[in-house]
Amino acid sequence: MWKGRFSQATADLVQQYGESISYDWRLFPHDIAGSIAHARAQMKSGLLTEDEFSKIESGLKEIEEEIAAGKFEFSIELEDIHMNIESALTQKIGAAGAKLHTARSRNDQVATDTRLYCRSAIDSILELISHLQDALLGRADAHAGTVFPGYTHLQRGQPVTVGHHFLAYVEMLSRDKERLIDARKRVNISPLGSGALAGSTINLDREAIAKELGFDGVTTNSMDAISDRDYIAEILFTLALCGGHLSRLSEDLILWCSSEFGFATLSDAHTTGSSLMPQKKNPDVCELTRGKTGRLYGNLISLLTAIKGLPLTYNRDLQEDKEPLFDSIDTMTLALRVNTEMIAAMKINVEACETAASDPLLLATDLADWLVKEGIPFRSAHELVGKAVAASVMQKIPLDKLDLTQVDSAFTADASSVFSLTKALAARTNPGAPSVENVKAQIARWRKT
Numbered sequence: 001m002w003k004g005r006f007s008q009a010t011a012d013l014v015q016q017y018g019e020s021i022s023y024d025w026r027l028f029p030h031d032i033a034g035s036i037a038h039a040r041a042q043m044k045s046g047l048l049t050e051d052e053f054s055k056i057e058s059g060l061k062e063i064e065e066e067i068a069a070g071k072f073e074f075s076i077e078l079e080d081i082h083m084n085i086e087s088a089l090t091q092k093i094g095a096a097g098a099k100l101h102t103a104r105s106r107n108d109q110v111a112t113d114t115r116l117y118c119r120s121a122i123d124s125i126l127e128l129i130s131h132l133q134d135a136l137l138g139r140a141d142a143h144a145g146t147v148f149p150g151y152t153h154l155q156r157g158q159p160v161t162v163g164h165h166f167l168a169y170v171e172m173l174s175r176d177k178e179r180l181i182d183a184r185k186r187v188n189i190s191p192l193g194s195g196a197l198a199g200s201t202i203n204l205d206r207e208a209i210a211k212e213l214g215f216d217g218v219t220t221n222s223m224d225a226i227s228d229r230d231y232i233a234e235i236l237f238t239l240a241l242c243g244g245h246l247s248r249l250s251e252d253l254i255l256w257c258s259s260e261f262g263f264a265t266l267s268d269a270h271t272t273g274s275s276l277m278p279q280k281k282n283p284d285v286c287e288l289t290r291g292k293t294g295r296l297y298g299n300l301i302s303l304l305t306a307i308k309g310l311p312l313t314y315n316r317d318l319q320e321d322k323e324p325l326f327d328s329i330d331t332m333t334l335a336l337r338v339n340t341e342m343i344a345a346m347k348i349n350v351e352a353c354e355t356a357a358s359d360p361l362l363l364a365t366d367l368a369d370w371l372v373k374e375g376i377p378f379r380s381a382h383e384l385v386g387k388a389v390a391a392s393v394m395q396k397i398p399l400d401k402l403d404l405t406q407v408d409s410a411f412t413a414d415a416s417s418v419f420s421l422t423k424a425l426a427a428r429t430n431p432g433a434p435s436v437e438n439v440k441a442q443i444a445r446w447r448k449t
Ligand code: ARG
Pocket: 020, 080, 106, 107, 110, 314, 316, 318, 319, 320
């Protein structure tokens, strides 16, 4: 493509080092859509005849079909998807193909292709997140009233429901979706027409090209347009954070599936066995999700590091943007799909949940609240209940069986009315609290959303 200035062929090692076709081939539908829109604008401004345009269009469509069918031979001598397609087009249709690159550079071309790829990847990830939310909602609905302990510091804290716990993840995933929807606004702007860095002396209708490609507008600074990879960083950050959410869910499920907790059982289809220990049923999917979150974080850091300190405008470093992007999209796609299936198929062991929830210490805070309602300042109430807990531990008598009136005269016989899980939960009606009615209302709201 640049033979005019050179008298030596590119060294084999340089080709190997610099090729991106082994991974950027997947941009082909976007590259072809971009080229067709660009060629149409060339025709409209008289740079191509109608006949030349239709040769370009049908040639590109044939190439698209060949690539999709796995019949296209990529060459690393042609470095990337852009030059592979352009060269095949010229071989196919001759002179008209050689006109396609007028008023365009691979710099604005790759930025256009990547933005189109990101847009469709965001749309598909959004749908997959919704499916996972759906699966979580299904489980939340079935267990809106299944009480179990909520933890802080992995120590039993207060009673909540399994439904409330699942809804927490629906919330996190919804914020991930909002972030992706917001990032999409900045993704969906057309850089095509920015050329190598300074636009072109040949003016094509950038707005028309953008419209044909479904962009919401055109970039307004050619130097920024071809250097900008912020939109990839935003996506990688959102996927990293979403991975963080999935890894927390994974960790919860790993704990719940242990014999020590026993709150849940994953289906045989979503667990694996041990080659040595016949009894094992391992939550590998959860562990893999937890582990793969490391890749998602790594991909974000790779990109941020690649763009750090780069002088304007295009530098070849920027070619390092695509592998982290593709890897994060692929990793997240599979993670969301497998987690959706696994959540829908897992079993919640209601009895184990209820047994754990029957620990009267879960209601120690409610007992303090009872004292507060009797007019005792919370700090004193906290101390009095602390004394009662210490007495219960010392005397090996469960808190709900202890004679509280012996601990302090502030307690009356009525204090033990606190030890009812049903009452405790029903009292938690503040917005965001886990009463069964609240959880059901949230489920209904999410279903509508
Ligand atoms: N494969 C290149 C990339 O992904 C395309 C742009 C090449 N531009 C250049 N000036 N060498 O970044």
